[in-house]
Amino acid sequence: MPIFKSQLCVAITGVAAVVLANPGPTPSAQLVAFPEAVAHAQITPPSRVQRHPTQTYKHRRDLFDSLGSGVNSVLSQLGNIPSYVASGVPNFFQDFPTGDAVQSSLGLDDEQVAALPTNVLNLSPYGNWTDQGWNVRFHGNVYKQPNIPQDRLNDLANIFLIDVDIETLPPEQQDQARNMTASIFVIQQEDQNVTVHLEPAAMAGSSGEPGGGGAVTPGGGSQDLALPYPTTEQGDFDVFLPIANTSGPNGYLMAGNATNDIQRLNVYANGTNTGNATAYLVPPTGLTIISDVDDILRVTKIYDPAEGLLNSFARPFVPWMNMPEIYANWSRSIPDFHFHYLTTTPEQVTRNYMDFIFKTYPGGSFDTRPLNFSDVSATLSIRAFLLNKIFDTFPQRKFILVADTSNSDVMRAYPQLAVDRPNQVQCIFLRNTSATDADNYFPYDTSGFENLNQQMYMFFNVPDDLRGLDIANGQCYNQSVPQNVTFGFQDEALGIHGDPPSAAGHVVIQWFASLVTAIAVTAWLFV
Ligand SMILES: *[C@@H]1O[C@H](CO)[C@@H](O)[C@H](O)[C@H]1NC(C)=O
Ligand SMILES: *[C@@H]1O[C@H](CO)[C@@H](O)[C@H](O)[C@H]1NC(C)=O
Ligand SMILES: *[C@@H]1O[C@H](CO)[C@@H](O)[C@H](O)[C@H]1NC(C)=O
Ligand SMILES: *[C@@H]1O[C@H](CO)[C@@H](O)[C@H](O)[C@H]1NC(C)=O
Ligand SMILES: *[C@@H]1O[C@H](CO)[C@@H](O)[C@H](O)[C@H]1NC(C)=O
Ligand SMILES: *[C@@H]1O[C@H](CO)[C@@H](O)[C@H](O)[C@H]1NC(C)=O
Ligand SMILES: *[C@@H]1O[C@H](CO)[C@@H](O)[C@H](O)[C@H]1NC(C)=O
Ligand SMILES: *[C@@H]1O[C@H](CO)[C@@H](O)[C@H](O)[C@H]1NC(C)=O
Ligand SMILES: *[C@@H]1O[C@H](CO)[C@@H](O)[C@H](O)[C@H]1NC(C)=O
Ligand SMILES: *[C@@H]1O[C@H](CO)[C@@H](O)[C@H](O)[C@H]1NC(C)=O
Ligand SMILES: *[C@@H]1O[C@H](CO)[C@@H](O)[C@H](O)[C@H]1NC(C)=O
Ligand SMILES: *[C@@H]1O[C@H](CO)[C@@H](O)[C@H](O)[C@H]1NC(C)=O
Numbered sequence: 211m212p213i214f215k216s217q218l219c220v221a222i223t224g225v226a227a228v229v230l231a232n233p234g235p236t237p238s239a240q241l242v243a244f245p246e247a248v249a250h251a252q253i254t255p256p257s258r259v260q261r262h263p264t265q266t267y268k269h270r271r272d273l274f275d276s277l278g279s280g281v282n283s284v285l286s287q288l289g290n291i292p293s294y295v296a297s298g299v300p301n302f303f304q305d306f307p308t309g310d311a312v313q314s315s316l317g318l319d320d321e322q323v324a325a326l327p328t329n330v331l332n333l334s335p336y337g338n339w340t341d342q343g344w345n346v347r348f349h350g351n352v353y354k355q356p357n358i359p360q361d362r363l364n365d366l367a368n369i370f371l372i373d374v375d376i377e378t379l380p381p382e383q384q385d386q387a388r389n390m391t392a393s394i395f396v397i398q399q400e401d402q403n404v405t406v407h408l409e410p411a412a413m414a415g416s417s418g419e420p421g422g423g424g425a426v427t428p429g430g431g432s433q434d435l436a437l438p439y440p441t442t443e444q445g446d447f448d449v450f451l452p453i454a455n456t457s458g459p460n461g462y463l464m465a466g467n468a469t470n471d472i473q474r475l476n477v478y479a480n481g482t483n484t485g486n487a488t489a490y491l492v493p494p495t496g497l498t499i500i501s502d503v504d505d506i507l508r509v510t511k512i513y514d515p516a517e518g519l520l521n522s523f524a525r526p527f528v529p530w531m532n533m534p535e536i537y538a539n540w541s542r543s544i545p546d547f548h549f550h551y552l553t554t555t556p557e558q559v560t561r562n563y564m565d566f567i568f569k570t571y572p573g574g575s576f577d578t579r580p581l582n583f584s585d586v587s588a589t590l591s592i593r594a595f596l597l598n599k600i601f602d603t604f605p606q607r608k609f610i611l612v613a614d615t616s617n618s619d620v621m622r623a624y625p626q627l628a629v630d631r632p633n634q635v636q637c638i639f640l641r642n643t644s645a646t647d648a649d650n651y652f653p654y655d656t657s658g659f660e661n662l663n664q665q666m667y668m669f670f671n672v673p674d675d676l677r678g679l680d681i682a683n684g685q686c687y688n689q690s691v692p693q694n695v696t697f698g699f700q701d702e703a704l705g706i707h708g709d710p711p712s713a714a715g716h717v718v719i720q721w722f723a724s725l726v727t728a729i730a731v732t733a734w735l736f737v
Contacts, residue, residue: 309397316358316395329355330352330485333564333576334488334489334564335575338604339493343455346491348451350404351581353396353398363391367388386523393561394556398441400440400444404436404437405435406435407477411489423544428461428463428474467494471546472490472546475489489575497636498548500550500610501552507529507530508529522559529570532673532674534571544682548575549574551577552596590619591619607634609636612640615643616643620640621640624638625662628662628667636666639670644700656696659695675688
């Protein structure tokens with residue numbers, strides 16, 4: 211069953227209400243009770259009724275204030291913590307809407323759906339060099355885009371916007387909100403055969419981006435390929451496939467052990483003009499940057515859900531300060547630098563992310579959250595899954611990892627990779643979102659960094675802190691940026707400086723940190 215946005219709000223209100231209304235004797239019973247209530251709540255179809263969840267978020271501030279004034283005294287009264295809280299995973303994030311749910315909520319019959327054109331979301335692939343030649347990871351989704359009348363789209367968009375009616379927004383924000391909403395209301399196509407056509411990509415590339423690190427146009431490589439498996443139940447495809455060394459007017463593909471250059475190929479999904487992407491053939495050795503997108507490359511404010519939803523749904527995407535300049539310099543000055551963008555945003559909105567990135571940052575390969583990662587633990591494990599996949603694909607390359615402190619999955623996965631694969635991690639850069647945003651009440655856990663060498667990581671405040679670092683030669687730490695890493699939970703707004711919270715406080719903080727990640731990656735899926 212799909213989860214509805216209103217449930218999410220109920221859930222958050224539930225948390226706030228429990229702690230606020232009842233900081234006294236027996237909050238534990240209610241804390242235990244509410245997720246059950248949410249799990250069994252009736253799913254209400256989208257309606258015109260405007261919700262007023264603002265209260266939720268006003269309470270959120272109060273909630274944190276109350277935590278801050280005495281985290282231990284409030285939390286020590288919680289008594290038995292349910293196991294799903296202790297595991298850091300709120301159990302109401304389950305079961306995403308499927309194409310069928312979208313189809314029935316729009317009242318479309320099968321014939322109407324069959325008549326719609328097929329679209330393909332083609333994520334920019336990377337490929338590695340193997341004994342069989344180049345091996346390219348094709349991944350994406352096959353879906354149909356229903357035509358939804360504007361007034362219906364407005365209704366649907368209002369489900370996502372918090373305490374804002376779409377009709378009160380400026381016209382360009384209305385368009386953006388309808389566009390985002392439409393891209394969520396798609397009908398994924400299972401059991402589809404996917405075929406692609408490859409050809410050398412000229413400098414401009416199919417989507418206009420030049421490609422990071424001076425990627426080059428190969429002499430050959432044109433070919434047609436049929437992917438070996440049909441799409442999954444959710445319309446996804448994700449498969450590594452060897453490609454042939456075909457000749458073109460200017461020669462062949464270069465072998466991965468004969469060049470340091472990254473070669474660019476256009477990838478067109480057959481039967482649609484919605485499935486264009488650029489593939490990057492990446493040699494075994496060299497440097498790859500893996501960058502998160504939200505709150506590091508664009509302003510999202512994921513830690514402030516009402517703002518986060520507006521920034522994601524209605525406002526045009528805006529780069530974070532002068533990050534584009536930092537990446538452009540790295541792309542120009544570091545030879546053969548492979549850019550890989552890895553976001554855990556839902557697949558449905560990924561097209562908008564790719565459009566923004568490729569207009570604003572160097573071209574590169576792309577990863578997003580596949581639709582089968584939909585339950586809570588999968589949602590929280592997807593980042594590590596995708597990171598391990600690219601690390602496994604390029605065991606000899608060195609990686610620069612970039613993100614911000616508001617992702618609890620990043621705060622775990624990045625330092626863990628440095629421990630597990632010390633020869634592959636060169637630098638970890640984390641934007642300290644608390645430094646520039648007093649509204650960020652979200653705790654972050656720096657304990658994973660305890661045994662890492664300070665020379666390989668940095669918590670930074672503004673993009674200029676990254677200026678002038680010789681990252682290609684392993685200079686990852688700018689001595690003029692004060693580091694205040696306590697190797698524990700930190701939340702300056704709440705006055706938490708890594709002092710070990712009580713056991714109960716610890717799990718609850720961790721739970722909140724997971725919750726924000728879950729909100730960030732799922733909030734816009736609650737149709
Ligand atoms: C390059 O790789 C191919 C395929 O793995 C292999 O046959 C060839 O010997 C390699 N060449 C060099 C110079 O290592
Ligand atoms: C959203 O806008 C982009 C850019 O104008 C367009 O290419 C895309 O088709 C739109 N998506 C939907 C679902 O309307
Ligand atoms: C996909 O290809 C297989 C094998 O070629 C074929 O049997 C099947 O009918 C195709 N499916 C669709 C939906 O075209
Ligand atoms: C893909 O389309 C091209 C051009 O229309 C066609 O030549 C090719 O046979 C198609 N490839 C497959 C595998 O269907
Ligand atoms: C493709 O073949 C050409 C000519 O034999 C050769 O020079 C080149 O190394 C080959 N490239 C790959 C990717 O195997
Ligand atoms: C995809 O590429 C084809 C072939 O170059 C082109 O005709 C089509 O307009 C492109 N589609 C988009 C959405 O850019
Ligand atoms: C999702 O599908 C991919 C293959 O497309 C598979 O490797 C992965 O394990 C699946 N994940 C989950 C959580 O089912
Ligand atoms: C290429 O990538 C695949 C998929 O991740 C991996 O299994 C394989 O070991 C890689 N090959 C090499 C030579 O690194
Ligand atoms: C993050 O910034 C805040 C506010 O400036 C600061 O108090 C905190 O120590 C910083 N955290 C780290 C890990 O440097
Ligand atoms: C370090 O950070 C400061 C402050 O943002 C900046 O002015 C400087 O360019 C950075 N780089 C180096 C190598 O000091
Ligand atoms: C640009 O990047 C190079 C390579 O990391 C670095 O050496 C140089 O100082 C950077 N320049 C600026 C202005 O950041
Ligand atoms: C570092 O954190 C401590 C609290 O643990 C605080 O008193 C101090 O001002 C912080 N220093 C900086 C440079 O942020």
